[in-house]
Amino acid sequence: MASAIRGSRVGAGPMGEAERGDSIARAYVSYFCANGHEVRPSFAVEETVVIPAEWDCPKCGYPAGRDRNNPPSPVKNEPYKTHLAYVKERRTDAEGEKILEEALRKLRGDDED
Structure with missing residues (x-):
């Protein structure tokens, strides 16, 4: 049986950047929570992208800020x-x-x- 897409095979990986489109420039921003965890999400480098002042720590759930020495206090539920x-x-x-x-x-x- 012939492949549905000529020149490819089952299980073939990605074709390459030319077929997927160009990747956009990324900026990694460090956030620090009250437990000392560091989170480094990446954001697109564009004029329309707003980098948030706080980010939720995926390890403990506390809010994380950009100042290592003064992280935001945990939310009181x-x-x-x-x-x-x-x-x-x-x-x-x-x-x-x-x-x-x-x-x-x-x-x-x-x-x-």
Whole structure:
């Protein structure tokens, strides 16, 4: 059986840069996290490419900055709050008791509305 593409064979590697197109110039930027890890992602060297001030460390997940001696501090994650926790932040116990009494009166039919 003949190959579908003349002059190639199954398992053949890439044809070369001429067939793939020219590669663009790259710049490697060092980022440092609070655990001392260094990350070196590469960015295209173009006027439209903006190099970010921070990058996430793939080893520990902390944010990494460009200053080795002053890396950004880790993000503090707030624990999950229930709906009741948010309500307690907005209402005092006295307000909660008043709202509860109004709701119970409505349920019992004691409300004159």
